[in-house]
Amino acid sequence: MTTKTREAATELPLNQILGGDCIEIMNSLPEGSVDLIFADPPYNLQLRGDLHRPDNSKVDAVDDDWDQFDSFKVYDNFTRDWLAAARRVLKPNGAIWAIGSYHNVYRMGAELQNQGFWILNDVVWRKSNPMPNFRGKRFTNAHETIIWASKNEAAKYTFNYEALKSLNEGIQMRSDWVLPICNGGERLKNEDGEKAHPTQKPESLLHRILVGTTNPGDVVLDPFFGTGTTGAVAKMLGREFIGIERESKYREVAQKRIDAVRKFDKDALRVSTSKRAEPRVPFGQLVERGMLRPGEELSSLNGRRTAKVRADGTLVSNDVKGSIHQVGAHLEGAPSCNGWTYWTFKRDGKQVPIDVLRQQIRAEMN
Amino acid sequence: MTTKTREAATELPLNQILGGDCIEIMNSLPEGSVDLIFADPPYNLQLRGDLHRPDNSKVDAVDDDWDQFDSFKVYDNFTRDWLAAARRVLKPNGAIWAIGSYHNVYRMGAELQNQGFWILNDVVWRKSNPMPNFRGKRFTNAHETIIWASKNEAAKYTFNYEALKSLNEGIQMRSDWVLPICNGGERLKNEDGEKAHPTQKPESLLHRILVGTTNPGDVVLDPFFGTGTTGAVAKMLGREFIGIERESKYREVAQKRIDAVRKFDKDALRVSTSKRAEPRVPFGQLVERGMLRPGEELSSLNGRRTAKVRADGTLVSNDVKGSIHQVGAHLEGAPSCNGWTYWTFKRDGKQVPIDVLRQQIRAEMN
DNA sequence: GGCTAGACTGAATCAAGCC
DNA sequence: CGGCTTGATTCAGTCTAGC
Numbered sequence: 001m002t003t004k005t006r007e008a009a010t011e012l013p014l015n016q017i018l019g020g021d022c023i024e025i026m027n028s029l030p031e032g033s034v035d036l037i038f039a040d041p042p043y044n045l046q047l048r049g050d051l052h053r054p055d056n057s058k059v060d061a062v063d064d065d066w067d068q069f070d071s072f073k074v075y076d077n078f079t080r081d082w083l084a085a086a087r088r089v090l091k092p093n094g095a096i097w098a099i100g101s102y103h104n105v106y107r108m109g110a111e112l113q114n115q116g117f118w119i120l121n122d123v124v125w126r127k128s129n130p131m132p133n134f135r136g137k138r139f140t141n142a143h144e145t146i147i148w149a150s151k152n153e154a155a156k157y158t159f160n161y162e163a164l165k166s167l168n169e170g171i172q173m174r175s176d177w178v179l180p181i182c183n184g185g186e187r188l189k190n191e192d193g194e195k196a197h198p199t200q201k202p203e204s205l206l207h208r209i210l211v212g213t214t215n216p217g218d219v220v221l222d223p224f225f226g227t228g229t230t231g232a233v234a235k236m237l238g239r240e241f242i243g244i245e246r247e248s249k250y251r252e253v254a255q256k257r258i259d260a261v262r263k264f265d266k267d268a269l270r271v272s273t274s275k276r277a278e279p280r281v282p283f284g285q286l287v288e289r290g291m292l293r294p295g296e297e298l299s300s301l302n303g304r305r306t307a308k309v310r311a312d313g314t315l316v317s318n319d320v321k322g323s324i325h326q327v328g329a330h331l332e333g334a335p336s337c338n339g340w341t342y343w344t345f346k347r348d349g350k351q352v353p354i355d356v357l358r359q360q361i362r363a364e365m366n
Numbered sequence: 367m368t369t370k371t372r373e374a375a376t377e378l379p380l381n382q383i384l385g386g387d388c389i390e391i392m393n394s395l396p397e398g399s400v401d402l403i404f405a406d407p408p409y410n411l412q413l414r415g416d417l418h419r420p421d422n423s424k425v426d427a428v429d430d431d432w433d434q435f436d437s438f439k440v441y442d443n444f445t446r447d448w449l450a451a452a453r454r455v456l457k458p459n460g461a462i463w464a465i466g467s468y469h470n471v472y473r474m475g476a477e478l479q480n481q482g483f484w485i486l487n488d489v490v491w492r493k494s495n496p497m498p499n500f501r502g503k504r505f506t507n508a509h510e511t512i513i514w515a516s517k518n519e520a521a522k523y524t525f526n527y528e529a530l531k532s533l534n535e536g537i538q539m540r541s542d543w544v545l546p547i548c549n550g551g552e553r554l555k556n557e558d559g560e561k562a563h564p565t566q567k568p569e570s571l572l573h574r575i576l577v578g579t580t581n582p583g584d585v586v587l588d589p590f591f592g593t594g595t596t597g598a599v600a601k602m603l604g605r606e607f608i609g610i611e612r613e614s615k616y617r618e619v620a621q622k623r624i625d626a627v628r629k630f631d632k633d634a635l636r637v638s639t640s641k642r643a644e645p646r647v648p649f650g651q652l653v654e655r656g657m658l659r660p661g662e663e664l665s666s667l668n669g670r671r672t673a674k675v676r677a678d679g680t681l682v683s684n685d686v687k688g689s690i691h692q693v694g695a696h697l698e699g700a701p702s703c704n705g706w707t708y709w710t711f712k713r714d715g716k717q718v719p720i721d722v723l724r725q726q727i728r729a730e731m732n
Numbered sequence: 733g734g735c736t737a738g739a740c741t742g743a744a745t746c747a748a749g750c751c
Numbered sequence: 752c753g754g755c756t757t758g759a760t761t762c763a764g765t766c767t768a769g770c
Binding site: 050052056058072102103105106107108109110112113114119120121122123124126130132133136137138139140141142143145147148159161164172173174175176280282283284285287288289290293294295308309310311312313314316321323364365 | 471474495496508514527534569633701
């Protein structure tokens with residue numbers, strides 16, 4: 001570490017939340033002075049009318065002023081400017097994490113590359129409990145993308161391989177992370193019970209990022225601080241943080257939250273190792289994967305019934321159509337039926353329960 | 367269908383593999399003539415030596431320390447040109463799926479948006495058996511991203527919601543798909559045992575895409591055909607395909623593969639459809655046909671409201687008059703209300719939803 | 733373009749009520 | 752009191768089709 005760098009570091013407003021425009025403030029900080037940047041910029045959502053659930057309750061959407069941009073061009077200019085400012089304050093061996101959804105992440109990723117950042121991974125945050133698609137017009141939007149990039153191709157970025165492997169029960173950490181969205185007690189509320197910030201990120205996400213790609217004592221900058229998840233987790237984990245947030249109401253909530261955090265709280269270091277039941281395997285997957293073919297005939301275990309497989313993973317038998325369970329139940333006149341053990345297919349001249357195919361898929365998943 | 371469209375359609379080289387440059391060939395096809403495009407373009411990393419500059423000079427030298435900016439520019443031009451050609455051949459209500467990894471997908475996604483494509487979802491293909499990261503320097507790169515976009519914001523794209531829900535055992539399909547990579551018997555090999563193509567996609571992926579976003583008989587174009595996964599699955603599922611592939615060795619493998627595919631029978635290809643596709647039945651018809659009598663009282667499903675049927679097929683409750691939907695919405699103070707499931711009538715002492723009467727009429731219509 | 737019919741929701745969390 | 756069920760609530764949303 002050179003003298004100049006050390007001087008710069010002592011000038012840093014560590015563990016503070018700075019109010020104002022993140023581009024201006026980042027440009028006022030010493031060049032090359034932070035180890036990691038976590039950025040959760042506005043996503044530029046373009047919502048039209050109101051959306052209601054099938055039960056007619058209204059969806060509380062992100063319609064705040066800070067997410068309004070007139071065009072892709074305006075958004076691109078904004079992205080270019082904050083990324084350039086972020087790049088400037090980053091140490092030569094620093095790295096950045098930037099999170100987004102399909103609305104903005106392609107523009108952000110392309111600009112990262114244009115500026116010379118070197119993408120190391122894109123990580124998918126698979127939400128275990130996303131909001132469904134209420135109108136049935138698209139897939140449930142069940143993930144967000146986080147790009148991890150070093151300042152340039154040659155940078156010696158921090159990657160705590162073993163720590164991440166431990167977090168993942170001894171197996172190399174993958175680029176898809178299954179984590180719940182932020183709700184329950186962790187979700188900050190105003191006095192009126194409304195959520196304090198529309199897009200609060202879960203601490204588990206920041207925990208994994210900071211454990212994996214920083215060392216204790218590192219300086220972590222968050223230019224879109226919001227309610228301060230980055231600061232709270234950084235404090236817990238013994239990292240220094242700098243937060244920048246334009247809205248004073250968010251700064252206040254964040255400050256209160258961080259003040260309440262205890263460093264190295266063992267409780268906060270716990271990992272979510274929920275031992276689940278066996279993963280659910282939809283019958284349709286056997287069809288998609290060619291283990292059973294559309295048109296193929298299945299027989300019931302008792303040999304009395306047959307049904308044909310359809311391309312969408314339903315069965316048809318005479319006029320009855322539906323899932324393997326529904327059709328089985330109907331044919332037997334039973335209230336319910338476990339299709340997995342009821343139906344068999346032919347292999348090497350023998351009747352084999354379709355459940356063996358499910359077991360095969362489950363084995364592959366481990 | 368206009369004469370012009372029909373002529374165009376008959377000119378299409380259906381179920382053929384065309385040899386040559388995909389941009390030139392797409393531009394030679396009739397405008398607005400295909401329903402879906404699936405594109406698996408080369409990654410930025412692999413383009414070295416494979417791609418040409420705009421002036422048609424070849425980009426050469428794998429180990430030249432060539433300028434990274436230059437590389438992105440060449441790739442962006444290539445992306446712009448093939449996407450524009452794809453957009454041209456797409457029907458107004460057509461859609462595109464484009465797959466990539468973090469090396470190229472951000473540039474591809476941004477250009478899609480720049481050209482006016484409207485992103486509907488980005489889907490994450492989560493590989494159940496990815497290659498580990500051998501050096502332990504990054505996360506296991508365990509996913510690829512597939513962008514699904516319509517030709518423009520107003521397009522009426524195809525989405526077989528119910529079929530996808532069936533494939534997923536009755537639960538709405540999410541944007542993260544867990545599917546194994548292509549290996550085993552499905553992976554095509556040369557005589558020397560080497561894999562025939564470095565990036566062969568699994569048929570399960572195409573199965574889900576084609577079942578979910580095309581109808582039988584639709585034309586599916588794949589400008590980077592490779593060993594023909596798109597064609598093979600399209601044939602199985604009773605869709606027409608057009609493949610474009612520059613390398614003759616891939617075309618040969620693909621043709622042999624597709625020739626061996628057997629179409630599934632029609633019965634198996636029929637998939638679950640949504641209620642929206644059912645014919646509309648006006649409530650007044652129930653009254654005209656005497657299934658409900660003017661003056662008869664209906665109760666809401668929750669038992670809290672009642673209304674009287676009038677001779678013209680409207681309801682009246684206190685001073686509120688209107689359709690079954692309007693009256694229901696008003697009484698519940700809701701923005702909207704499906705009167706078919708909201709209102710019940712009395713039969714044999716039990717409350718029965720009026721929807722059963724509609725179903726009765728629909729059954730008679732078949 | 734305006735209006736209306738009518739289709740459409742999964743998982744987690746927490747509170748309340750019941751054995 | 753503890754464990755269980757039931758119901759209400761909530762989550763970054765580019766969320767209709769057809770007359």
